[in-house]
Amino acid sequence: MMARPVGWRDHLLGLALCVAYVAILIPTANDLAMSRDESFYVDAAQRYGQWFEDLLTGEHARTPERIDAGWSYNSEHPPLFKSLFAFSWLAQKHFHVFEHDSTSFRFPGMVSAGLLLWLIYIFGARAKSRTVGAFAALAYALLPRPFYHSHLDCFDVPITLMLTLVTYCYWRSLEKPWWALWTGVTYGLALATKHNSWLLPAVLFIHYVFFASAEWRSRKEGKPRMGVLAPWWLLAMVVMGPPIAVGLWPWLWHDTFGRVNNYVSFHMHHDYYNMEYFGRNYFRPPFPISYPFVMTLFTVPATTMLLALGGIGRQLRAIVPEILQKRVWPYGKIVADLRRTDILWLGAMMEPILVIALPSTPIFGGTKHWFPAYPFLALFAGVGFARLVSVLQEYWPTRAARVAVVVPYLCGALTLAPALIETAHSHPFALSHYGFFAGGVPGAADHGMNRQFWGFTTGSLVDFFKREMPQGGSVWICDTTWGAWQMLQRDGKLPNNIRASSSLANADFVLVHYERHFVEVDFQAWVAFNDATPYYVLKYDGVPIITVYENPRHRRARENAPSSRINSR
Amino acid sequence: MPTLVTTEAAEGVAPRTTLRRLLTYAWAAILLFSVVEVVTHYVIRSRVAPMSDWRAAASFVRQESRPRDLMLAVPLWADPILREVIGDRISVEDAGRSDIARYDRIWVFSIRGAESDEVPHRAPNFTREFGGVKVMRWDLPPSRVVYDLTAHIRDAEVSIFENGVARPCPFRQGSGGGDGGGLSTGVLTPASRFICDPGRPWLWVAQTVNEDLDLMPRYCVWQHPAGREAIRVTFRDVPLGTRLVLYGDIFSEHERMLERGPVDAVVRVNGNEVGHMVHRDGDSWKRMEVVTSPDGSNATGEVTIDLSAADPHLRTFCWAATTRNGERSEDAQ
Numbered sequence: 001m002m003a004r005p006v007g008w009r010d011h012l013l014g015l016a017l018c019v020a021y022v023a024i025l026i027p028t029a030n031d032l033a034m035s036r037d038e039s040f041y042v043d044a045a046q047r048y049g050q051w052f053e054d055l056l057t058g059e060h061a062r063t064p065e066r067i068d069a070g071w072s073y074n075s076e077h078p079p080l081f082k083s084l085f086a087f088s089w090l091a092q093k094h095f096h097v098f099e100h101d102s103t104s105f106r107f108p109g110m111v112s113a114g115l116l117l118w119l120i121y122i123f124g125a126r127a128k129s130r131t132v133g134a135f136a137a138l139a140y141a142l143l144p145r146p147f148y149h150s151h152l153d154c155f156d157v158p159i160t161l162m163l164t165l166v167t168y169c170y171w172r173s174l175e176k177p178w179w180a181l182w183t184g185v186t187y188g189l190a191l192a193t194k195h196n197s198w199l200l201p202a203v204l205f206i207h208y209v210f211f212a213s214a215e216w217r218s219r220k221e222g223k224p225r226m227g228v229l230a231p232w233w234l235l236a237m238v239v240m241g242p243p244i245a246v247g248l249w250p251w252l253w254h255d256t257f258g259r260v261n262n263y264v265s266f267h268m269h270h271d272y273y274n275m276e277y278f279g280r281n282y283f284r285p286p287f288p289i290s291y292p293f294v295m296t297l298f299t300v301p302a303t304t305m306l307l308a309l310g311g312i313g314r315q316l317r318a319i320v321p322e323i324l325q326k327r328v329w330p331y332g333k334i335v336a337d338l339r340r341t342d343i344l345w346l347g348a349m350m351e352p353i354l355v356i357a358l359p360s361t362p363i364f365g366g367t368k369h370w371f372p373a374y375p376f377l378a379l380f381a382g383v384g385f386a387r388l389v390s391v392l393q394e395y396w397p398t399r400a401a402r403v404a405v406v407v408p409y410l411c412g413a414l415t416l417a418p419a420l421i422e423t424a425h426s427h428p429f430a431l432s433h434y435g436f437f438a439g440g441v442p443g444a445a446d447h448g449m450n451r452q453f454w455g456f457t458t459g460s461l462v463d464f465f466k467r468e469m470p471q472g473g474s475v476w477i478c479d480t481t482w483g484a485w486q487m488l489q490r491d492g493k494l495p496n497n498i499r500a501s502s503s504l505a506n507a508d509f510v511l512v513h514y515e516r517h518f519v520e521v522d523f524q525a526w527v528a529f530n531d532a533t534p535y536y537v538l539k540y541d542g543v544p545i546i547t548v549y550e551n552p553r554h555r556r557a558r559e560n561a562p563s564s565r566i567n568s569r
Numbered sequence: 570m571p572t573l574v575t576t577e578a579a580e581g582v583a584p585r586t587t588l589r590r591l592l593t594y595a596w597a598a599i600l601l602f603s604v605v606e607v608v609t610h611y612v613i614r615s616r617v618a619p620m621s622d623w624r625a626a627a628s629f630v631r632q633e634s635r636p637r638d639l640m641l642a643v644p645l646w647a648d649p650i651l652r653e654v655i656g657d658r659i660s661v662e663d664a665g666r667s668d669i670a671r672y673d674r675i676w677v678f679s680i681r682g683a684e685s686d687e688v689p690h691r692a693p694n695f696t697r698e699f700g701g702v703k704v705m706r707w708d709l710p711p712s713r714v715v716y717d718l719t720a721h722i723r724d725a726e727v728s729i730f731e732n733g734v735a736r737p738c739p740f741r742q743g744s745g746g747g748d749g750g751g752l753s754t755g756v757l758t759p760a761s762r763f764i765c766d767p768g769r770p771w772l773w774v775a776q777t778v779n780e781d782l783d784l785m786p787r788y789c790v791w792q793h794p795a796g797r798e799a800i801r802v803t804f805r806d807v808p809l810g811t812r813l814v815l816y817g818d819i820f821s822e823h824e825r826m827l828e829r830g831p832v833d834a835v836v837r838v839n840g841n842e843v844g845h846m847v848h849r850d851g852d853s854w855k856r857m858e859v860v861t862s863p864d865g866s867n868a869t870g871e872v873t874i875d876l877s878a879a880d881p882h883l884r885t886f887c888w889a890a891t892t893r894n895g896e897r898s899e900d901a902q
Contacts, residue, residue: 281784283825284826301606302602302606303599303602303603303606306599306602307599310595310596310599384599387596388596388597388599388600391593391596391597392596392597392600395593395597411600414600414603414604415599415600415603417603417607418603418606418607418610421607421610422610425610425614435606435610436606436609436610439613440609440610440613440614441613442613442616442617442681443613445644445646446644446646446681446683476750478752479752503750504746504749504750504751504757505745505746505747505748505750505757505760506745506746514649516784517752517784518752519780519784519786520752520753520754520755520780520784520821521750521751521752522649522786523665523756523757523778523779523780523786524749524750524751524754524756524757524778525750526661526664526665526778526786527661527746527747527756527757527759527777527778528746528747528750528757529746530661530746531656531661532652532656532659532660532661532663532664533652533653533656533657533659534649534652534653534656535653536653537649537650537653539650541613541614541617542617542618542619542650542680543646544646544647544649544650547649547653551746
């Protein structure tokens with residue numbers, strides 16, 4: 001049994017994990033140009049920031065007109081993290097806290113990633129053991145794609161934090177009723193973060209049915225009360241959640257029902273985008289049901305995945321409903337805990353994946369749309385790891401106590417090594433990264449898997465641009481947004497005289513970000529320049545990421561000016 | 570400080586049944602697997618063909634290459650790398666080829682053991698490895714293509730029919746690279762082109778590269794129908810060979826929803842209709858073969874291609890055509 005209840009020392013460890021992760025994220029963010037969506041949220045954050053400043057200076061900021069002026073932009077997404085981006089930006093604007101402006105917008109997202117590690121550790125430690133919590137936190141930190149997204153001023157990591165936090169508060173409320181209040185508060189924050197939050201109550205309710213029926217049977221058998229049977233958590237979520245979300249979102253302060261309807265409608269009728277999967281470009285439903293499962297298998301480090309599956313397998317008897325358990329699995333050491341934690345974790349892990357698996361759900365976001373599954377996948381990996389350690393300790397008992405003590409650390413180092421190596425190697429191409437089961441990046445290219453999206457890999461060409469256009473020039477930037485390009489200049493990474501061009505045929509260089517459906521732009525460049533020869537191909541593990549074409553006009557100028565020619569590709 | 574010792578270590582040793590032993594081995598195997606995963610990671614990276622291999626292969630092939638040689642990369646995703654290292658031997662026409670009929674030899678640059686489905690089903694005539702890049706060459710019988718209408722579109726006359734009367738579409742010599750560009754905008758409009766109606770800027774005729782339904786490049790002549798009445802391209806003094814092969818497609822985004830009407834392409838030789846392609850959504854890069862001169866004479870003649878559509882909206886049709894003297898077995902693969 002656990003020697004000491006989870007307490008301040010554990011929170012200190014969680015805090016250390018959080019700080020260490022953010023400390024890694026801040027410098028590595030410099031390698032990443034802004035993605036499409038980030039640039040939109042920068043615009044939103046600056047507008048919201050202006051509104052907050054107006055509010056402080058008392059310039060009638062709460063009038064409908066001023067609210068609409070500040071908040072109508074990007075109103076298809078809730079405000080909480082964009083507001084935090086805005087506060088961080090205001091701190092940068094007035095106090096110059098960060099080296100780069102982009103970091104100021106991204107910092108709240110990074111902190112949310114750090115806090116998530118802290119939460120995963122505490123959740124695992126309280127529910128199972130410190131071993132489970134510690135391994136789970138590290139396993140999550142070393143997932144290549146979440147590591148990339150942890151850098152961004154986007155909502156995918158923040159909503160993962162929020163949904164895990166709501167789940168944690170709910171789980172604690174089954175033991176201590178006052179945690180229901182926190183469940184309500186955090187659910188409001190989750191609603192104000194991203195629409196993924198809408199379905200969480202259903203997951204919690206299904207778990208609650210398991211929990212409550214077991215608790216009810218237990219009491220019926222005359223056993224003492226162990227858990228909180230009354231669904232205070234649900235009441236708190238219903239009563240507190242929506243008002244908190246609306247309260248944090250000035251855009252909803254007027255015409256509330258109409259605007260909520262618009263918001264919901266946007267996501268219920270979301271556009272379909274293109275996504276390559278096993279060599280086929282999907283652009284409309286039905287989308288393949290296997291997509292989130294295969295992509296998870298292909299992008300999560302394989303050892304982590306095996307440990308998670310092992311952990312689920314290990315706890316399977318505790319997941320089987322008790323009514324069935326007596327028939328199908330009557331004997332076994334594993335029994336469910338009072339709060340049916342394994343069922344909760346499994347439900348919270350599967351819900352985001354199953355939603356994306358629906359053939360009608362758009363699949364444009366790679367893996368990020370089911371990130372909320374990953375903390376629970378990591379927790380099950382922690383369960384698997386703990387079992388691995390105990391097996392080693394009991395099967396190979398050692399006379400040297402000193403050796404027994406280091407077994408968990410050695411096992412941890414060994415089982416996390418693949419994830420560490422892959423995550424380090426994935427940077428700064430994480431959306432192009434594929435792991436063991438895909439055969440790596442070239443294997444995924446062979447399979448015809450999506451290679452990237454959002455146009456952020458342009459950041460990897462900054463040195464190329466500076467080298468090839470020492471006197472300045474123009475670039476047709478393909479999938480990169482103008483805002484993302486301007487941020488490179490604002491951060492001082494790219495000279496201002498290297499401009500983004502709206503004309504493909506007149507730009508000095510044309511970029512084509514490799515996504516299957518972007519070959520259309522390749523062909524346009526061929527026609528514009530009457531040449532299919534790339535000047536340079538940016539590659540990752542030998543796989544093309546960006547093709548760069550040079551305008552013949554620029555080439556002639558370069559060739560006629562040998563002294564300025566810098567062709568050192 | 571918290572300890573990492575698991576709680577289950579204290580549960581004691583249970584009787585060792587066979588199943589239990591197997592499960593124990595399975596858990597321990599995960600440790601071994603983590604080593605395998607790390608090793609595999611480095612093996613995968615070490616097997617990536619470096620650019621020096623690509624450049625060595627390209628340098629060799631460049632010295633050996635002749636006109637009417639085709640160069641291609643397999644797997645297909647390596648195509649940009651091939652064009653990067655030997656793009657000077659790959660024209661836009663080659664990159665957007667309809668088939669291999671124009672070529673006398675095929676050079677294949679293969680990595681990762683990939684094979685091309687465009688080469689003859691027999692062993693290559695030449696093979697050499699440059700590190701991770703394997704170069705193979707297939708020699709083909711002489712090409713049977715006698716005239717490439719796509720390549721000679723500038724020599725053609727273009728007209729648009731209005732109320733039964735043909736009105737010439739003048740050729741405009743432009744400068745610069747053309748107009749347009751960007752995702753979902755379709756083909757790039759070249760600067761130099763026949764213009765049939767400035768008020769309907771899509772009614773032009775010229776060579777471009779279209780994206781077919783399989784997202785493959787097709788070097789072709791853009792000839793968007795104007796309606797039920799035709800837009801006509803006329804080639805005079807065309808060496809007819811024995812057959813004319815015409816391919817046609819619609820820009821992928823306008824075809825893939827499978828919701829619009831057909832396009833009619835009618836081929837006439839010396840005024841006689843010899844072929845009629847009806848291109849429906851889903852047909853992609855469709856092939857039609859018609860007889861031009863059954864006796865195989867060296868005759869020349871006038872070839873016209875008429876394009877029409879009952880509903881021309883988004884019928885972004887593009888075609889490629891050649892006349893040929895017979896067919897090689899390799900071309901029919």
